[in-house]
Amino acid sequence: MAASKIKYVVISDVHFGAYNSLLTYIEEFPDPVRREDKFKVNSQKTSPALIELLACLKNIVQSVNGASNAPQFILLGDVLELALGDINEASMTFERFLEVAYKEKKPVFSDKILYIPGNHDHHLWETARERQYIDYIASLKPNQYIEDAWYTTKMVDPDFVESHLLTGILRRNAKLKKGKAVIAYPNYEIVSKKGDHSVFLSHGNYLENIYALMSTMQRILLPEIDEDKKKPKPKPNFWQRLLNLNPFQSFTVVPNSRSITVLEKENFAWIDFFWSTLGRSGKVGKGIGLLYDMLQDEKAMGKLTSNITSYIFSKIKTNMFLKSILYWPVSNTLKKIVLKVGQDERGMSDNILSEEVITNLNTYLGETIPHQWEEESKKTKRTFPKDYTFIFGHTHKPFASLSQDIGLKIQDKLIFNTGGWVVDTIEIMKSHGGSVLLIDDDANVVSFRAYMEKDTKPTFIVPDGRSNRLYETLTQKVNLTDKKFQTLTKTFEEEIRLRRQVLRVRVQE
Structure with missing residues (x-):
């Protein structure tokens, strides 16, 4: 088997x-005036974990590629935190990444970066496509039709x-004066040399129902919008009209469109507002961040739901005795509901995929x-590949598996998840971790699993038997027992402990 060369380095979340x-660098202040000031993001310093991770990635690339063939970064979404952090902090921390990644005289990585936004950085796509649209309009002749x-x-x-924003950040670096960042959204295909195998990449947020909420609401509240006006409606007979009077009859919801363009057009504003801009909205944004952390802690959620219940009951005009009887049942029920929703949102389960994601992944791979x-290949002779790999992130739970082994209906497809690089929970989550995916010049994929919360030892992974x-x-060429990888493990262990200290302080605010 001939030696392979790494062409793409994929990282997300x-x-x-x-x-x-x-x-991201966290600075600790031993004796703060206020408890909440004990830990602060310092985006002008570089995270030790970032330094060690890039040292290991360079070791891997140079061991395989030698001094030539600089691979391209594919940043698969939620790379800049624009939902629960400020854009200046995200931009400067991204600069720290660039400084470490491109510090060598002869670059290890290509200065052309491909960015595939997710939900937390969706605003990068909005700014890029709006700039593109401005340029398009400027190129038209007077009175020419505007698409x-x-x-x-x-x-x-x-x-x-x-992305002029990202390109601008790249070119602030003296070694990236010709650097460029371009966006593909939301899906991207890499094809093997022979064209018989493809790798499809997507961040993966559309695998959760919440991100298509606007489409779902429209199809529940106003299903007639989707009706074909030209198609004649069947006239119901007497018995059908009688059955239609039943208020308890089952309600058929029109499924969401299988077109990714339609889904994005219907939901882009919702995603951009709630997951990519709201968290940067002053004190409101800070509150959103605190609520996000409190979702995992039962005591903190008890305080929050108690506040909500008190407000609701203050608006109800009834006697105090009845209020006192109903207060605790309502508060406890509300707490259980919010905890369930919050823990689902944070992936607080050791299952690598929820039933919801499995269902939607079947639809995404089978239809979307x-x-x-097919829409984009009408003028070509290519047929949809029978053999393909799907890569996504979003869940913060890395894995490499055959499709049928994770419960999908579709058979014998290679499914990879990139995991994530955050500590979201105070308790250890065995399924959480971070992987960097490596793709060669013939569309072969391998996961470099840098750490798991249960086991920080790095390893290379492919689906069983593949x-x-x-x-x-x-x-053959990379020695994972090398001192660099041992240092990486120790650094991740220390940084994980530090992030849990930060979370404990935030939850107790």
């Missing part, structure tokens, strides 16, 4: 600038959109991606 990010804005990029033959592929040329090359 770094959340640069966030207090819970392992790759509608574009909501997605092509997946098959990508029409990348430059093929639909986009070795490939890149995996063989990596296991």
